[in-house]
Amino acid sequence: MSIVPQEISMDLPVIDLDVYLNNPVDSPEVKAECEKAAKTLITYGALVLHDSRVAEKDNETFLDLLEDYFAQPEEELRKDERPELSYQIGVTLENTEKPKCAVDEPCLNVIQRLAPEERPLDISGHHPDPKCRFFWRMAEQPPYETKFPGLNSENVVPQAPHIKERWNPAMELWGTSMKSAVEGLTEMTAVGLGLPAGTFKDEGKYGPHLLAPTASDLQKYGQKDTILAGFHTDLNFLTIHGRSRYPGLHIWARNTGKRIAVKIPPGNYLLVQAGKQLEHITGGLIKAGFHEVVVNDRTVEVIEKRKQQFPDRPLIRISSTFFWHLNSDHDLAPIPKLAEEAHRLRAEQFNLGRDEGEEKTYPPMKVGELVQEELKHIALMA
DSSP states (O other): OOSSOSSOOSSOOEEEHHHHHTSOTTSHHHHHHHHHHHHHHHHHSEEEEEOTTOOHHHHHHHHHHHHHHHTSOHHHHHTTBOGGGTTOSEEEOTTOOOOGGGTOHHHHHHHHHSOGGGOOOOOTTOOOOSOEEEEEEOOOOOSSOOSOGGGSOOOOOOOOHHHHHHHHHHHHHHHHHHHHHHHHHHHHHHHHTTSOTTHHHHHTTTOOOEEOOEEEETTTSOSTTOEEEEEEOOSSSEEEEOOOSSOOEEEEGGGTSOEEEOOOOSSSEEEEEEOHHHHHHTTTSSOOOOEEEEOOHHHHHHHHHHHHHOTTSOOEEEEOEEEEOOOTTSEEOOOHHHHHHHHHHHHHHHHTTOOOOSOOOOOOEEHHHHHHHHHHHTTSOO
């Protein structure tokens, strides 16, 4: 049976986690929803996840806090930088992180294979992204000595009085909501791929998961066609986002298809994207999804609207992002039956006229090694 449809919809399918949580795992409803989740990740590298446990007010509280945090003077923010830990905890200021694709030949080849009208905004200048980020670790300490202590460091708590008291409750509440949702999806994806439900979740029990909001100052970088985050993939297993107040995220279906402007419905909905670790363990059956964040026409509209409606609020685009990882010390290698299916799908894609470029290999390695290699590419690790 063909996994990838002949024509790909421009709307991301919605996967209902409630179906999985509220029905027996062997029920037809759960089986169908899990297969839909796996097929959607194979086709798009992304999906919209519905989870009725998620409260939008928690996301709003989180966005308010992060707007206030990033509105602080640069000298205050610099107190929370940890470059000696490859910026994997605390704050990363703007113009630090570089889009890997600007100098990565396989990635540039992906762009070249796209129709000109579907390509991302030009990143060939290799300028660092004008975005800031904060990494807040939400991991369980492993009961063993990890070979990657820098990826498993203690959190940094901002000290400004108007931030400090609000920080932990808001970060933990929203981070826990997204972590619970994405872990439910790891189970659904495993079941949909014909694996035991805990296959991925168990291997991520001690992963260095990160609540990782990004911030873009739209007073400085609010002009149309400004690249806030250049064309890239994520290095983790799954990335999950709450709704941002400002549009601008574009994704590409199966990495060689159409550019899709992402829309997350209001309410109990989250966006999930596949990362490099998921691509590796599935032997390329699920590809890490390419995406960019730019200032487009809709972004400009919302900027003007918020200036009128909320004149006293900082004009900062926050992305409420959570990176879910496999354990750093896990031996990462493709699952044989998924690698076989990936090979078959690649041939099917080719027959449909979709050239996916040179076939990738996925050598055995530790998860932490993959992460460290990717960090070097984006200039966060020496």
